[in-house]
Amino acid sequence: MTKYLSQTPEEEDQMVENAFHEVLEAYLASNHRKKVEIIERAYRFAKNAHKGIRRRSGEPYILHPIAVAKIVISELGLGSTSICAALLHDVIEDTEFTREDIEADFGTKVADIVEGLTKISGGIFGDKASIQAENFRKLLLSMSSDIRVILIKMADRLHNMRTLGAMRPEKQYKIAGETLYIYAPLAHRLGLFKIKLELEDLAFKYEHPTQYAEIMEKLSETADHREKIVEEFVRPVRKMLDDAGFKYEIKARVKSAYSIFNKMQTKKIPFEEIYDIYAVRVIFENDDDALEKIRCWQIYTFFTDGHRVHPDRLRDWTSIPKANGYRALHLTAMGPEGKWIEVQIRSRKMDEIAELGYAAHWKYKTGVQEDDSELDSWMNTVKDILANPEPNAIDFLDTIKLNLFASEIYVFTPKGDLITLPAGSTVLDMAFSIHSQVGTHCLAGKISHKLVPLSHKLDSGDQVEIITSDSQYPQPEWIEFCNSAKAKNRLRSILRKDRKVLLEKGKRIFEECLAKENIQSSNQIITKILGNHHLQSRDDLYMMLANDEINISHKELKDLISTRKSLMKKLLRNPFSSKKDGDNQMKQPVNRKEVYTLRPDDSTPNYRLESCCSPIPGDDVFGFVDEDENVVVHKIDCPVAMRLKSAYGSRLVATSWGGIAKRFSAVISIDGIDRHGILEEITATISTKMNINIRSLNIAAKQEVFHCDLTVLIDTAETVGAICDALKHIKGVKFAHRIS
Structure with missing residues (x-):
C-alpha cells in the first residue's frame, strides 16, 4: 500500500492512463472493428464512478477493471462490447449508478452483460449454502443467455488470483479453493486451456507455497x-x-x-x-x-x-x-x-x-451451426440440471462438477448415432442421455451380443442397445451407477418425488403412534426414539416407518414417558445438575482474521484432527470453525476441505503449528525387490538408527517383489519424510511413502 500512497495524485493519474492505453493498444493491434470511441467513454465512465475507491492492496480501484479489460482483449481476444462490459463490470454493484444509466450510454448488450456479472459478483459462493447455490445457478443461467458473461467473469477471477497476495491468509484459502473447485474446471470445459493452467498454478502457489517454490x-x-x-x-x-x-x-x-x-x-x-x-x-x-x-x-x-x-x-x-x-x-x-x-x-x-x-x-464462424454444436450440447445439459435443481447446495455443485472436468468417451447407438459421455459412464448414464423415460425404465444393456447390467462401465467405441421394461422403476441404489450430471440429476429428481410421498406417510404413522398414547411430540422424544433405533435424522425415522422396516411399540413409548418424568424431577431439584461445570459459559469465539496457532503439546489440544485426511503436525493445513467455535483441522488438498473452502469461506481460519508435538501414528507403504535380511534392515534403520517406535508391521512377498505397510509413532510430517528417505537408501527398496 505504501507504494501507492507515496505517489502524487498526478503520478497516480498518469499510471492509470498508461494502463488504459495498454488496453487500447492491444485492441488496435487486433482484427476487431475499431470502435475506440465507445471504449474510451466506458473507461471515463468507470473511472468517474470508482473515483476515490481503493483495493485492499492500496491501488486505485479503477486499475482492476482496466486489468480485466486487458485480459479480455489480450488473452481472450474479445471485442469492444466485452471490453466495455469489463471496464464497467463493478459499476452497478459498487457505485450509485444503475443498469438504466449504463443502457442509456452504452446500449442494451453491454448493460445485459454488466447486469449478468453483477448478479454473480462477490465470488460464486456466499456465506450460506443456499446463497452459494443460487449464485452459481445465476452464473450458469447468464452463461446460457450470453457466453461473454462467463468469459469476462473468468478474466475477473484471473486478475483476482494474480493479485491474491494482498488478501488475508484465510481469504486466500477460500478464493484459491473456490478457484480449483469450480473456476478451473469451468475454464477447462469452455476450452480456456491457458487460463485454466494459470488458475490452477496460482491456486497451488497460495495453498502450497513451499512445494510450489521447490517445483x-x-x-x-x-x-x-x-x-x-x-x-x-x-x-x-x-x-x-x-x-x-x-x-x-x-x-x-x-x-x-x-x-x-x-x-x-x-x-x-x-x-x-x-x-x-x-x-x-x-x-x-x-x-x-x-x-x-x-x-x-x-x-x-x-x-x-x-x-x-x-x-x-x-x-x-x-x-x-x-x-x-x-x-x-x-x-x-x-x-x-x-x-x-x-x-x-x-x-x-x-x-x-x-x-x-x-x-x-x-x-471462425461461417454461419454454419457445427462450430457451436458441442457448446450447445453442454448448455442443454446445464439447462436440464437447472430445471431440476438439487435442494442441497453442495450436491448441486458436485452434480455440475461431474460434467465440468470429466474426460469424454464416445459411444454409439444401434443405428450408429454418436453420443459423448463423461469417462466412467455406465449403461444407465447412456439411457438417461437418450431420454429420461429410457433411463427410468432401463433394465440392462446389450454390447456385442452380450447382456450387461445397468452398472456396466462403457468404453469408447462401444455400440450399446438399451433394453427397457415398463415394470422397471428407479431404485435409490441406482445413484451409485451414475457418473454423468444429467443421469444423477434426473434420477435424484424422480427419487425425491417418491421420497416426499413416503416421508409424509411415515410422519403420519409417527404422529398417530404418539396420539394413541396421548404424548406430545417434542425434540427430546424424537431424539430418544432416534437413539433407540440407531437412526441419524427424522427423515430416516419416517422413511423406515413408511416402509414397515421398524415400528414403535406401546412399551417403548411408556418407557420414554417414565424416563422423562424422572429426568424432570432431577432437573427441578437442581437445575444445573445435568450440565458439566463451565458448560453454561460461552466459549470464546475464534478470531478468523488472525493466524490460529495449533497446540499439539497441550494436555487438551486446541483443535480437532479430521479423520478424512488424518493430518499430522508439519502438514499444510487450515482450520474450519464449527458451530461450537471448535477448530477442525484438514489438510489443504483434502477433498472434503475443497468443498468446505468453496461453500463456507467465512468459517475458514489460517493456522500454524506451534509447540512440541505429541506422538502421532503414520502409515508408510514400502515396495521393493525381496532379498534375504531386508526386513531386518528396515526395522534396524527405523528402530535403532532413527530411534523411531514401530507400532505395527505387515509384510508380504510374491515371487521377487515385496510390499510392506509400516505404522510408526512420529511427531511431525518432516520425520515421516526423513524415514522415507532413509528407507529408499536400503538396497532393494524402490518406493517408500506415507499413506495416512
Missing part, C-alpha cells in the same frame, strides 16, 4: 537441459517440414507446476521420476480447411519416420473433437536419453481454439 526451482534448474533434448528431438522433423513447404512454428511446452504436483501426489513419486514433463507443439499455417486433417497426419509421419512411437498414446481429436471443442492430433515418441515426449500437432485455427476456447470459435 519452480527444479523446473528452472533443468530448463537448459530440457531445451537441448527437445531441439535434438525436433531437428530431423524441421528439415522434413521445410522440404514439404510447411509454414510452421515449433514450441516446447513444460508441464505446469500444479500438474507436476498432482502427479507426484497421485503416483507418490519425486520430481525426478516424472517423465512426461517434456512436450512439443507443432503449429502450421493452413489456408484450406479441407486439407487441415490430411496435413496433421502428414506431419505425424514426419515424427514416425525418425522416432519410435508409443503404441497406446495416439489421440486423434481431429475427427471427433473433445466436448469443449478442442481439436488436435497427439502422439508420444521416444526422444534422446530415453525420454518420452508428447507431440501436439495443430493448425493455427486449432491452436487458437485450444487456447481461447469458444471465444476463438466466434472468429
Whole structure:
C-alpha cells in the first residue's frame, strides 16, 4: 500500500492512463472493428464512478477493471462490447449508478452483460449454502443467455488470483479453493486451456507455497537441459517440414507446476521420476480447411519416420473433437536419453481454439451451426440440471462438477448415432442421455451380443442397445451407477418425488403412534426414539416407518414417558445438575482474521484432527470453525476441505503449528525387490538408527517383489519424510511413502 500512497495524485493519474492505453493498444493491434470511441467513454465512465475507491492492496480501484479489460482483449481476444462490459463490470454493484444509466450510454448488450456479472459478483459462493447455490445457478443461467458473461467473469477471477497476495491468509484459502473447485474446471470445459493452467498454478502457489517454490526451482534448474533434448528431438522433423513447404512454428511446452504436483501426489513419486514433463507443439499455417486433417497426419509421419512411437498414446481429436471443442492430433515418441515426449500437432485455427476456447470459435464462424454444436450440447445439459435443481447446495455443485472436468468417451447407438459421455459412464448414464423415460425404465444393456447390467462401465467405441421394461422403476441404489450430471440429476429428481410421498406417510404413522398414547411430540422424544433405533435424522425415522422396516411399540413409548418424568424431577431439584461445570459459559469465539496457532503439546489440544485426511503436525493445513467455535483441522488438498473452502469461506481460519508435538501414528507403504535380511534392515534403520517406535508391521512377498505397510509413532510430517528417505537408501527398496 505504501507504494501507492507515496505517489502524487498526478503520478497516480498518469499510471492509470498508461494502463488504459495498454488496453487500447492491444485492441488496435487486433482484427476487431475499431470502435475506440465507445471504449474510451466506458473507461471515463468507470473511472468517474470508482473515483476515490481503493483495493485492499492500496491501488486505485479503477486499475482492476482496466486489468480485466486487458485480459479480455489480450488473452481472450474479445471485442469492444466485452471490453466495455469489463471496464464497467463493478459499476452497478459498487457505485450509485444503475443498469438504466449504463443502457442509456452504452446500449442494451453491454448493460445485459454488466447486469449478468453483477448478479454473480462477490465470488460464486456466499456465506450460506443456499446463497452459494443460487449464485452459481445465476452464473450458469447468464452463461446460457450470453457466453461473454462467463468469459469476462473468468478474466475477473484471473486478475483476482494474480493479485491474491494482498488478501488475508484465510481469504486466500477460500478464493484459491473456490478457484480449483469450480473456476478451473469451468475454464477447462469452455476450452480456456491457458487460463485454466494459470488458475490452477496460482491456486497451488497460495495453498502450497513451499512445494510450489521447490517445483519452480527444479523446473528452472533443468530448463537448459530440457531445451537441448527437445531441439535434438525436433531437428530431423524441421528439415522434413521445410522440404514439404510447411509454414510452421515449433514450441516446447513444460508441464505446469500444479500438474507436476498432482502427479507426484497421485503416483507418490519425486520430481525426478516424472517423465512426461517434456512436450512439443507443432503449429502450421493452413489456408484450406479441407486439407487441415490430411496435413496433421502428414506431419505425424514426419515424427514416425525418425522416432519410435508409443503404441497406446495416439489421440486423434481431429475427427471427433473433445466436448469443449478442442481439436488436435497427439502422439508420444521416444526422444534422446530415453525420454518420452508428447507431440501436439495443430493448425493455427486449432491452436487458437485450444487456447481461447469458444471465444476463438466466434472468429471462425461461417454461419454454419457445427462450430457451436458441442457448446450447445453442454448448455442443454446445464439447462436440464437447472430445471431440476438439487435442494442441497453442495450436491448441486458436485452434480455440475461431474460434467465440468470429466474426460469424454464416445459411444454409439444401434443405428450408429454418436453420443459423448463423461469417462466412467455406465449403461444407465447412456439411457438417461437418450431420454429420461429410457433411463427410468432401463433394465440392462446389450454390447456385442452380450447382456450387461445397468452398472456396466462403457468404453469408447462401444455400440450399446438399451433394453427397457415398463415394470422397471428407479431404485435409490441406482445413484451409485451414475457418473454423468444429467443421469444423477434426473434420477435424484424422480427419487425425491417418491421420497416426499413416503416421508409424509411415515410422519403420519409417527404422529398417530404418539396420539394413541396421548404424548406430545417434542425434540427430546424424537431424539430418544432416534437413539433407540440407531437412526441419524427424522427423515430416516419416517422413511423406515413408511416402509414397515421398524415400528414403535406401546412399551417403548411408556418407557420414554417414565424416563422423562424422572429426568424432570432431577432437573427441578437442581437445575444445573445435568450440565458439566463451565458448560453454561460461552466459549470464546475464534478470531478468523488472525493466524490460529495449533497446540499439539497441550494436555487438551486446541483443535480437532479430521479423520478424512488424518493430518499430522508439519502438514499444510487450515482450520474450519464449527458451530461450537471448535477448530477442525484438514489438510489443504483434502477433498472434503475443497468443498468446505468453496461453500463456507467465512468459517475458514489460517493456522500454524506451534509447540512440541505429541506422538502421532503414520502409515508408510514400502515396495521393493525381496532379498534375504531386508526386513531386518528396515526395522534396524527405523528402530535403532532413527530411534523411531514401530507400532505395527505387515509384510508380504510374491515371487521377487515385496510390499510392506509400516505404522510408526512420529511427531511431525518432516520425520515421516526423513524415514522415507532413509528407507529408499536400503538396497532393494524402490518406493517408500506415507499413506495416512
